[in-house]
Amino acid sequence: MLPELTIKGKTARVPVIQGGMGIGVSLSPLASAVAAEGGIGIVSSACLDRLLGKRNNKVYSTYEAVYEEVCLAREKGGVSGINVMVAIARDYDVTVKAAIDAKVDVIISGGGLPLALPGIASPKDTALVPIVSSVRALQLICRKWERLGYQPDAVVLEGPLAGGHLGFKVEDLGLESNRLENLFPPVKDFASRHGDFPVIVAGGIYDHDDISRFMAMGADGVQMGTRFLATVESSATESYKRAVVNAGPRDIIVASTPGSPCGMPFMVIKESPMFISALANKRKPRCDKGYIMTKDREGRYALCRAQEDTGSCFCICNGLLSSGGYNTDVEEQLYTVGANGYRVDRISTVRDVMDELKGTARATQLISPEAA
Numbered sequence: 001m002l003p004e005l006t007i008k009g010k011t012a013r014v015p016v017i018q019g020g021m022g023i024g025v026s027l028s029p030l031a032s033a034v035a036a037e038g039g040i041g042i043v044s045s046a047c048l049d050r051l052l053g054k055r056n057n058k059v060y061s062t063y064e065a066v067y068e069e070v071c072l073a074r075e076k077g078g079v080s081g082i083n084v085m086v087a088i089a090r091d092y093d094v095t096v097k098a099a100i101d102a103k104v105d106v107i108i109s110g111g112g113l114p115l116a117l118p119g120i121a122s123p124k125d126t127a128l129v130p131i132v133s134s135v136r137a138l139q140l141i142c143r144k145w146e147r148l149g150y151q152p153d154a155v156v157l158e159g160p161l162a163g164g165h166l167g168f169k170v171e172d173l174g175l176e177s178n179r180l181e182n183l184f185p186p187v188k189d190f191a192s193r194h195g196d197f198p199v200i201v202a203g204g205i206y207d208h209d210d211i212s213r214f215m216a217m218g219a220d221g222v223q224m225g226t227r228f229l230a231t232v233e234s235s236a237t238e239s240y241k242r243a244v245v246n247a248g249p250r251d252i253i254v255a256s257t258p259g260s261p262c263g264m265p266f267m268v269i270k271e272s273p274m275f276i277s278a279l280a281n282k283r284k285p286r287c288d289k290g291y292i293m294t295k296d297r298e299g300r301y302a303l304c305r306a307q308e309d310t311g312s313c314f315c316i317c318n319g320l321l322s323s324g325g326y327n328t329d330v331e332e333q334l335y336t337v338g339a340n341g342y343r344v345d346r347i348s349t350v351r352d353v354m355d356e357l358k359g360t361a362r363a364t365q366l367i368s369p370e371a372a
Contacts, residue, residue: 002211002358005040005221007198008127008153010105012079013038015215016357017156017200019225020083020108021164021336022046023317024324025236026228028072033233033350035078042108043073043082045095047291047321054326062091066098079105081127086112087165087262088291096120108156108223111165111262113141118150127153131202133160133167133178135186142194154198156223157187161204163225163338165264170256173265180204181217188218206340208359226338227357230347240323241347243269243335249342261306261313262292266336273332274319291317 005015018034020026022044031041048065060068066082073080082099084092084107099107100121109117110131117128130152132138138155145151159180160166160173172178180203188199198220205211205222214222228234230241253270258278260266268275294303306313319334321327355361 002215005198005200007040007079007106007129008125010079010127012040012221014354014358015200015221016040016211016354017081017108017202017221017223018042018228019163019202019223020044021225021229021234021236022083022085022324023320024051024326025234025240026083026225027051027235028069028075029235030228030231030233030350031073031080032076032078033231034228034354035073035080036076037351037354038078039354040106041073041078041080042106043069043080045082045084045091045099046088047317047324047326050321051324051326062094063098066095067102070099070102070104074103074105081106081108081129084109084114085165086110086114087264089295090291090293093120100124100126106153110156110158110167111264113137115141115144116148118145118148123150129154129156129200131156131158131167132187133158134183135190137167138187138190142190151195152191152197154200154220155187155191156200156202157183158223159183159201159203161339162202163229163267163341164336165260165262165266166254168265170254170265173254180214184214184217184219204338204340206343208357211357212359224357226341226344227353228350229337229341230344231350231353232347233350235324237323237325237328237333240333240335243271244337244341244344245346247271247337247342247344252337252339252341255314257312258314259312260316261304262316263305266316267338269335269337269341272319272323272335274314274322274334277332278314 005012016039020042023046026044031043034041049060052065106127108129200221201219202223230244255266318331322331323333
């Protein structure tokens with residue numbers, strides 16, 4: 001039997017955090033279902049204003065969208081949270097403030113180092129949890145947070161087999177030293193000596209045996225995204241779910257050129273329509289969403305790397321919005337997945353996945369994407 005996971009007084013019966021998958025994959029239906037099954041369900045904050053605007057046929061500000069989706073995720077009880085990417089700089093601060101105002105249990109932040117997170121708003125009862133890929137990154141975050149009078153309530157250590165953006169150089173992904181098993185001990189040791197906060201491992205965790213193995217090493221919990229991507233409750237498009245179910249080991253690659261305008265390696269299914277077009281240089285990025293814009297010399301959010309470097313970047317905002325069902329009629333989809341995504345062989349319910357992860361799996365019935 002797996003132990004409970006407690007973060008800042010919030011206890012999950014199962015030490016599994018469902019990773020925040022953006023854009024539009026892990027919304028309140030998925031997060032609330034995971035929380036109801038005893039895990040920690042996570043909403044992805046990316047582009048919530050547009051996603052909720054389409055879902056409810058009204059205009060949302062970022063604050064309104066984040067507040068509403070966090071409240072929806074909390075309705076069924078359990079522990080839930082939100083993932084906020086540092087790379088989405090324009091909306092980062094207001095997203096954090098809205099989530100805290102909505103009394104979110106946990107804010108998990110990566111996609112860059114969340115050095116200023118505790119200083120944005122008083123976290124009150126909300127746990128602040130950074131994502132790191134090395135003990136060095138954790139040490140830097142702790143030094144910065146100490147100046148703000150705070151220490152992490154937990155940390156997610158993400159290895160190179162994770163989906164989405166990766167905190168490693170492409171040439172370093174295959175190094176023995178960067179295997180999650182080797183990254184973990186120094187992070188656990190540092191956390192134990194600096195407040196003894198929980199360490200959650202992520203990246204390549206797939207089944208009950210993986211969870212048990214890392215718990216035996218001293219991990220307090222795991223974070224998993226890909227296992228929940230092809231679930232009935234996931235908001236991914238049916239074509240996205242089918243692509244995951246049908247993918248083989250050689251279909252999942254790390255994209256760098258063309259790659260994400262965030263400047264980090266990005267795990268994708270190579271048959272993603274937008275990736276194919278980007279490889280063939282058929283689809284020039286058009287920056288009409290602006291979520292990952294950086295500031296120009298006058299301090300305005302006006303610069304997007306994809307717009308300036310169309311030969312080596314795909315238009316990640318539009319591609320991921322499409323794979324989350326926002327604009328499938330006008331945009332090609334971009335499918336991100338973890339390295340073990342090829343092991344997903346069916347569309348399941350969250351309950352079935354959680355039963356498997358707990359080691360109490362029932363006989364499951366294949367659910368076709370069309371029937372889901």
